[in-house]
Amino acid sequence: MQGKLIVFEGVEGSGKTTQMLLSRDWLLERMEKSASFSEMAITREPGGTELGKALRRLLLEGTLTHPIQDRTELLLYAADRSQHVEEVLKPTLAAGGIILCDRYTDSTIAYQGYGRGLSLSLIEKICQMATDGLESDLTLWLDVDVEIGLARAKARGSADRMEQADLAFHQRVQQGFRALAAAYPQRIVRVDASGTEVEVQGQIQAILTQRFREWSVEN
């Protein structure tokens, strides 16, 4: 089977990271039983490379004295992505690996487009440049009420620069994910992320089982 890029998306506290790690464990078990893919990589944006880690600190820690301008923020996420695509994503896919990635281009459309209000067509062009056209094979959108997600994130500890944005911002971001899922029903699959971790993982395993079946027939 050819390499595949599987992305986890959603608002803060939707459970992306938790579900990505549970999915990794489940897929690794599967990998032992079948040789359908060669390796698995776990990664994230921002922060999937050495440069990306430095950009992540600048973007999220809120330690700069002057605020990051919206277009600057967009370009910093794009710089992180461009490096990530070349250094991690393309080589892993070329080797036939499966990549589980915490956030990718849909986050830019949802946060910088719907959230900050930057032009969607400008974002599309910048994403195209940063990814060199590399799209996800499957995006799992973990859909949970913004209030529930923020409460989960808050219970976990101190909020980063983006989490501190107001509720209306996060609601616009959620609207962005909803619009994207409606526009790309084959690539983006909605997961009801309001249940327990086990319930959410059950839905994800069913989606992944179906997709792996389709992918193995294609090859």
Ligand code: Z5A
């Ligand atoms: N960003 C952007 O603006 N533009 C871009 O292009 C990109 C990113 C790529 C960093 O993302 C920030 O970057 C993000 C968007 C912006 N803004 N913010 N804020 P991140 O993914 O690193 O950070 P995050 O979105 O804040 O993730 P998170 O808060 O870590 O949430 P999560 O990964 O979705 O959830 P989690 O860590 O798995 O779970 C959060 C807590 O909830 C934790 O205590 C869990 O134990 C708990 N949890 C998880 N699942 C459940 C269920 N089912 N029930 C109850 N509790 C649960």
